[in-house]
Amino acid sequence: MTVSHTRQESQESQEDQGDQESLGNREIAEQPAAKVLRPHAEDAFAAELAALAAHDDRPRPERWRLSPWAVSLYLLGGTLPDGTVISPKYIGPRRIVEVAVTTLATDRALLLLGVPGTAKTWVSEHLAAAVSGDSTLLVQGTAGTPEEAIRYGWNYAQLLAHGPSRAALVPSPVMRAMSEGLTARVEELTRIPADVQDSLITILSEKTLPVPELGEEVQAVGGFNVIATANDRDRGVNDLSSALRRRFNTVVLPLPATPEAEVDIVSRRVDQLGRSLGLPVESDGMSEIRRVVTVFRELRDGVTADGRTKLKSPSGTLSTAEAISVVTNGLALATHFGDGVLRPGDVAAGILGAVVRDPAADRVIWQEYVETVVRERDGWKDFYRACREVTA
Ligand SMILES: Nc1ncnc2c1ncn2[C@@H]1O[C@H](COP(=O)(O)OP(=O)(O)OP(=O)(O)O)[C@@H](O)[C@H]1O
Numbered sequence: 001m002t003v004s005h006t007r008q009e010s011q012e013s014q015e016d017q018g019d020q021e022s023l024g025n026r027e028i029a030e031q032p033a034a035k036v037l038r039p040h041a042e043d044a045f046a047a048e049l050a051a052l053a054a055h056d057d058r059p060r061p062e063r064w065r066l067s068p069w070a071v072s073l074y075l076l077g078g079t080l081p082d083g084t085v086i087s088p089k090y091i092g093p094r095r096i097v098e099v100a101v102t103t104l105a106t107d108r109a110l111l112l113l114g115v116p117g118t119a120k121t122w123v124s125e126h127l128a129a130a131v132s133g134d135s136t137l138l139v140q141g142t143a144g145t146p147e148e149a150i151r152y153g154w155n156y157a158q159l160l161a162h163g164p165s166r167a168a169l170v171p172s173p174v175m176r177a178m179s180e181g182l183t184a185r186v187e188e189l190t191r192i193p194a195d196v197q198d199s200l201i202t203i204l205s206e207k208t209l210p211v212p213e214l215g216e217e218v219q220a221v222g223g224f225n226v227i228a229t230a231n232d233r234d235r236g237v238n239d240l241s242s243a244l245r246r247r248f249n250t251v252v253l254p255l256p257a258t259p260e261a262e263v264d265i266v267s268r269r270v271d272q273l274g275r276s277l278g279l280p281v282e283s284d285g286m287s288e289i290r291r292v293v294t295v296f297r298e299l300r301d302g303v304t305a306d307g308r309t310k311l312k313s314p315s316g317t318l319s320t321a322e323a324i325s326v327v328t329n330g331l332a333l334a335t336h337f338g339d340g341v342l343r344p345g346d347v348a349a350g351i352l353g354a355v356v357r358d359p360a361a362d363r364v365i366w367q368e369y370v371e372t373v374v375r376e377r378d379g380w381k382d383f384y385r386a387c388r389e390v391t392a
């Protein structure tokens, strides 16, 4: 599945052909295996998943790798009796995760709904990894998603040569999940055109996918379910037909309730991302993380943290996900061009980029914020100077 795997295989097949002395082959053998940039959740957290499976003696629904209890422990984090620490993936209300996991064990599909950057995609990937051990059965929803992406397509060379047959059929990720009893993921469901969305209705209610060309059908086996995500800012959930909506249990992922929770999410994710990018992650970046989160929350809420000053909100979403990327970029700046310590100057440009999406209106809002709030705040002098520098 990974690059190193494929390399090894191609190397073996070349060795079979007996040309292992060729330069190309030696080069392949000497190169260290390339690191995958972003491993799938089931690979990145394979050790945690294995430890959970070893300790999990609760009943598991058909074809589930873990019990619902263990899946929710995997998402929320905790410590196993032998001391193995399970890192939290989702930071938020426990009940949300429990409802989401339980839904997957019923005959209803799961719809994760929320404003941008509330971890819908992230939670969906980890749920599929923990339940099915495979988060890759993914349909990316766009305005151009065709029906074949949800049902099946054809290998046209095969089709023309031999006519319709099982061998010529190209199953969609959803069809594969049905026949193998796995979790399929549909990203951005509400961006998919209505008639294509409707092809999910029979799949979810009848648990069957007819293939009229072959006079056959694929019936879903135990373990099959669908996790869809939808963003309620881009286009509303109203774009989901009511017939389809009835097939889903909707779970709304909220924005982090408190500044502390948001700082916790950002620092954990920056720590993980920093490690995978080879950036040294020091805990002394906390004050800048706190500052980014404060600025984002105040502008998002339209009021300062002390509730005293009303603010105008800019057009951007200023989500937790954006705060994570502002801090990660700042860390890269500090590492490559500074002394490795995250400072106000490293995050100011990133914040400006996230806030000022509309060059005219947002710039005025930002300047007003800098002059009325940032300038007056105790301990924010360096940040004020950095903001003035990047805004000028
Ligand atoms: N409550 C949270 N707990 C853990 N991580 C979070 C939380 N909120 C946001 N994140 C982080 O934010 C990042 C972005 O999340 P993700 O891409 O899943 O958002 P999304 O809701 O799918 O956004 P979009 O609507 O833009 O697709 C992820 O790296 C995730 O770890």
Ligand SMILES: [Mg+2]
Residues within 6 Å of the ligand: 120, 121, 122, 229
């Ligand atoms: Mg998403």
